[in-house]
Amino acid sequence: MRFFIALLIFIALDFFGAGENKCGSLEKCDDYSATVQDTYSLQRGLGIYMNYCSSCHTLKMQRWNRLQRDLDIPETILLEDLITTPDTKASDFMSFGLPDVSPIGAPDLTLRTRVRGEDWIYTYLRTFYSDPNQPSGTNNLVYEGTSMPNVLAGLQGTQELVGKGKLKQTTQGTQTKEEFDESMRDLVNFLAYVAEPARVTREKNGFYIILFFIVFTAVMWLLYREYAKEIK
Amino acid sequence: MSNKKNSFMSWLDRRLPVTENLERHLTKHPVPKKVNFFYIFGALLMVVFMIQVVTGIWLMMFYTNTEEGAFASVEYIMRDVDYGWLMRYMHSTGASAFFLLMYFHMFRGLLYGSYQKPKELVWLFGCFLLFLLMAEGFLGYVLPWGQMSYWAANVILSLFGAIPFIGPDLQVWIQGDYVLSGITLSRFFALHVVVVPLLMIALVVFHIFALHEVGAGNPEGVDIEKHRDKKGMPLDGAPFHPYKTFSALPAIGIFFIVFFAIVFFAPTGGGYFIEKPNFEEADFLKTPEHIAPVWYYAPFYSILRAVTFGIPFLGITSKFLGFIIFAASIAILFIVPWLDRSNVQSIRYKGVYSKIAMVLFAASFVTLGYLGTKPVNEMRTLIAQICTVFYFAPFILMPIYTKYEKTKKVPERL
Amino acid sequence: MSEKVDPKRRKALLITSGVMGAVTVAGFAVPFLSAWNPSEKAKAMGASVKFDLTKLDPGAMAIVEWRRTPIFIVHQTEQAKQNLPKLNDKMVDPALGEGLLRSNNDKFTVLKGVCTHLSCAPKYHPEIEPKAWDQEWLGGFFCPCHGSKFDLAGRVYKGVPAPVNLEVPPHTFEGDTLIIGDAV
Numbered sequence: 001m002r003f004f005i006a007l008l009i010f011i012a013l014d015f016f017g018a019g020e021n022k023c024g025s026l027e028k029c030d031d032y033s034a035t036v037q038d039t040y041s042l043q044r045g046l047g048i049y050m051n052y053c054s055s056c057h058t059l060k061m062q063r064w065n066r067l068q069r070d071l072d073i074p075e076t077i078l079l080e081d082l083i084t085t086p087d088t089k090a091s092d093f094m095s096f097g098l099p100d101v102s103p104i105g106a107p108d109l110t111l112r113t114r115v116r117g118e119d120w121i122y123t124y125l126r127t128f129y130s131d132p133n134q135p136s137g138t139n140n141l142v143y144e145g146t147s148m149p150n151v152l153a154g155l156q157g158t159q160e161l162v163g164k165g166k167l168k169q170t171t172q173g174t175q176t177k178e179e180f181d182e183s184m185r186d187l188v189n190f191l192a193y194v195a196e197p198a199r200v201t202r203e204k205n206g207f208y209i210i211l212f213f214i215v216f217t218a219v220m221w222l223l224y225r226e227y228a229k230e231i232k
Numbered sequence: 233m234s235n236k237k238n239s240f241m242s243w244l245d246r247r248l249p250v251t252e253n254l255e256r257h258l259t260k261h262p263v264p265k266k267v268n269f270f271y272i273f274g275a276l277l278m279v280v281f282m283i284q285v286v287t288g289i290w291l292m293m294f295y296t297n298t299e300e301g302a303f304a305s306v307e308y309i310m311r312d313v314d315y316g317w318l319m320r321y322m323h324s325t326g327a328s329a330f331f332l333l334m335y336f337h338m339f340r341g342l343l344y345g346s347y348q349k350p351k352e353l354v355w356l357f358g359c360f361l362l363f364l365l366m367a368e369g370f371l372g373y374v375l376p377w378g379q380m381s382y383w384a385a386n387v388i389l390s391l392f393g394a395i396p397f398i399g400p401d402l403q404v405w406i407q408g409d410y411v412l413s414g415i416t417l418s419r420f421f422a423l424h425v426v427v428v429p430l431l432m433i434a435l436v437v438f439h440i441f442a443l444h445e446v447g448a449g450n451p452e453g454v455d456i457e458k459h460r461d462k463k464g465m466p467l468d469g470a471p472f473h474p475y476k477t478f479s480a481l482p483a484i485g486i487f488f489i490v491f492f493a494i495v496f497f498a499p500t501g502g503g504y505f506i507e508k509p510n511f512e513e514a515d516f517l518k519t520p521e522h523i524a525p526v527w528y529y530a531p532f533y534s535i536l537r538a539v540t541f542g543i544p545f546l547g548i549t550s551k552f553l554g555f556i557i558f559a560a561s562i563a564i565l566f567i568v569p570w571l572d573r574s575n576v577q578s579i580r581y582k583g584v585y586s587k588i589a590m591v592l593f594a595a596s597f598v599t600l601g602y603l604g605t606k607p608v609n610e611m612r613t614l615i616a617q618i619c620t621v622f623y624f625a626p627f628i629l630m631p632i633y634t635k636y637e638k639t640k641k642v643p644e645r646l
Numbered sequence: 647m648s649e650k651v652d653p654k655r656r657k658a659l660l661i662t663s664g665v666m667g668a669v670t671v672a673g674f675a676v677p678f679l680s681a682w683n684p685s686e687k688a689k690a691m692g693a694s695v696k697f698d699l700t701k702l703d704p705g706a707m708a709i710v711e712w713r714r715t716p717i718f719i720v721h722q723t724e725q726a727k728q729n730l731p732k733l734n735d736k737m738v739d740p741a742l743g744e745g746l747l748r749s750n751n752d753k754f755t756v757l758k759g760v761c762t763h764l765s766c767a768p769k770y771h772p773e774i775e776p777k778a779w780d781q782e783w784l785g786g787f788f789c790p791c792h793g794s795k796f797d798l799a800g801r802v803y804k805g806v807p808a809p810v811n812l813e814v815p816p817h818t819f820e821g822d823t824l825i826i827g828d829a830v
Contacts, residue, residue, distance in 0.1 A: 019595050061307045061311065062311075063311070063312075063686060063690070065686075066311065066686065089693065090688070091686070091689065091690035091693055092690070110307075111307075111511040111512065114500075114508065114511035115508055115509065115511045116508070117247050117508065117514045149664060150601045185514075195511075196317075198310060198311070198317035198318075199309060202317065202318075202321075202495075202496045202497075202499075203496070203497065205496065206492065206493070206496025206497050207346070207496075209492045209496060210489055210492055210493055210496070212490045212670075212673070213485055213492060214485075214489060215666075216485045216488070216666055217485030217486055217489065218485075219662055219663055219666045220478075220481035220482040220484075220485050220663055220666070221482040221485075222659055222662075223478055223481065223659045223660070223662075223663045224478045224481060224482050226655065226656055226659050227474050227475055227478050227479075228475070228478075228479065230475075230651070231265045231470045231475055288680070290678055290681055293681075294681075294685070308685070308687060310687040311686065312686035312687045313681055313685045313686075314677075314680040314681050314683050315677035315678075315680050315681050316681060316685075317675050319677065319678075319681065346821065482661070646654075
């Protein structure tokens with residue numbers, strides 16, 4: 001009986017899941033699970049975003065003042081270095097003066113890690129390669145045929161395709177492979193934060209809420225047992 | 233001092249039957265002394281219902297029910313409103329909790345024969361509540377107006393469109409528009425917030441009144457009313473308050489531990505409670521790679537997809553037949569009290585065929601659920617078809633095996 | 647089989663669980679009550695407004711919107727400043743403790759453009775000449791709805807429907823910039 005059920009479930013399992021792409025056009029994403037509790041990582045990620053992403057991609061659901069509060073950014077740096085568009089208040093959204101709908105098709109990235117997944121974005125950012133067949137001259141292992149140019153080539157260097165899903169470094173950038181991977185982790189952490197700013201608070205405070213309910217259960221359990229004695 | 237209280241109560245009781253009902257439903261209402269953890273789910277369901285209503289009301293204060301504003305208003309709640317994120321996650325986790333508890337609650341009913349005479353009405357009201365809950369969950373999921381909200385709604389609405397003759401007109405009538413649009417969203421909002429909840433509250437009241445009229449069951453299927461003490465209280469029974477009310481409290485505590493663990497540490501449920509595509513605004517020009525319903529509809533969606541054939545000479549397309557069988561999978565639950573011909577209430581004393589049937593049903597339901605979250609392929613469709621048969625067989629054959637199987641003798645006392 | 651009931655233990659447990667329950671309910675209430683506070687959107691819309699004072703000539707008035715209220719910014723002339731003390735006796739509340747122009751400044755007056763009678767918008771009449779509502783008009787505001795009169799510092803005349811002076815909104819002067827609302 002139990003064997004029969006096990007067989008049923010076993011058969012239904014993903015042994016027959018052939019042909020499903022787990023990571024866009026790639027077989028499997030590199031594992032990465034973002035953390036938003038490391039403020040320094042978020043700050044570095046913000047820096048990378050401002051330098052390499054903010055000229056095309058808006059973060060139009062995130063307010064500057066929220067960013068300031070969560071990442072501990074001093075007012076002067078916010079107003080002088082970060083907010084570069086005129087007439088922008090700290091309570092405005094991070095749209096970087098870009099139009100609401102991108103004329104080049106660069107999507108807003110506020111929720112992107114929640115739509116694609118953190119490992120998808122992490123893998124995507126690191127798998128650009130030169131491809132003369134593409135109009136932009138670059139392609140990507142995760143998003144085949146992407147129209148996004150390789151804006152990170154300065155940091156990472158360039159890569160070329162040497163086999164199915166395999167890349168080789170062709171030129172060096174300013175960062176080593178380890179440094180670049182870490183920068184990308186910072187960037188993904190930052191994007192994960194922007195996708196859900198409340199995550200910082202909820203991960204920090206969840207422990208106390210659960211602790212409270214453990215105490216609650218313990219107290220109520222004692223009360224219950226006191227009365228349960230009577231109807232043994 | 234106590235005189236003041238007594239005279240206040242007597243003033244009140246003359247005008248409103250307070251004490252009478254407190255006694256009838258709580259302090260003097262006998263329930264079986266010994267039950268197991270399967271009997272807690274009703275109380276937990278009421279707790280979750282309250283959570284959904286309160287968080288839902290609060291969400292309503294900040295939500296915009298128009299096509300233009302819906303998605304942005306949800307992000308407004310998540311970012312700009314103090315504790316908005318907590319309310320949103322409590323509501324979404326509450327929805328999944330509602331279904332999980334509901335499925336366990338109903339399974340208890342099947343296992344211990346809670347639907348048997350004279351509790352048929354309790355069961356019927358309950359089945360109706362399941363149906364309403366499924367409608368409520370569907371309507372609610374459309375409201376954030378994400379990609380999955382839009383496209384899954386399209387799938388369900390097109391099922392109505394598959395009904396012969398009246399289908400397409402019916403679909404347009406439900407939508408209020410030639411395609412699913414903001415007009416549909418606004419009316420779904422009214423249904424989700426007012427109509428279905430009011431119906432659910434009414435049904436819960438009837439469900440409990442019907443139950444209290446007969447008295448709760450127990451895992452042994454023993455009738456506790458048969459043996460009473462001198463005061464008329466069943467020997468195997470105890471008053472609901474304080475014995476059952478206090479036993480519910482630690483269970484509520486455990487429930488909240490799990491509930492808040494999810495809310496605070498895994499609010500999207502790994503993509504099963506809030507699906508990834510829903511973090512992107514609905515785009516009617518772009519279909520998501522994989523349209524899947526939320527996990528709690530997966531078993532029924534699986535059954536729908538498993539029907540890959542129609543009945544051509546009757547003019548029934550496979551889509552429409554799928555719809556019929558999908559509806560039947562819920563409808564068949566309603567008639568269980570009349571399918572079960574056993575003279576024994578609880579699975580513990582029923583014959584071996586009933587036990588096999590229950591296991592088959594549960595295993596199929598879970599397998600169908602798993603399959604429903606995955607894209608189709610040939611092997612999966614075949615397994616879904618087999619499981620669909622094993623889902624219906626326990627019910628269709630029930631009149632036969634429950635009547636003829638050899639049962640064990642039910643004890644007199646708990 | 648049945649133990650003796652210890653009433654003290656029972657009472658203690660009931661009280662403890664009661665307190666636990668009360669704390670839980672209070673805990674649940676906190677997020678819901680807090681959610682009613684002004685959201686970030688409300689705070690952004692209600693944020694302070696800046697105004698460049700160099701654009702305002704003496705004798706002119708600018709109207710700026712803050713929290714959906716018209717704010718009158720008046721650049722007082724020397725003559726106006728000399729005339730204001732002459733009107734003290736005609737005022738219900740001469741507001742002597744608030745400074746000559748009722749602002750932290752010797753050139754500008756900042757007022758809410760809302761008549762304190764029934765909230766109409768008073769009209770700016772800086773001209774010093776006889777008017778239908780006052781033969782000895784020295785400049786100020788006249789509310790056309792029910793005839794209330796205010797001087798150039800927003801003080802209400804005696805004998806008109808409006809009961810109190812025009813309200814002064816919170817404001818600060820930073821060089822040539824006026825900030826209406828709480829300072830950032």
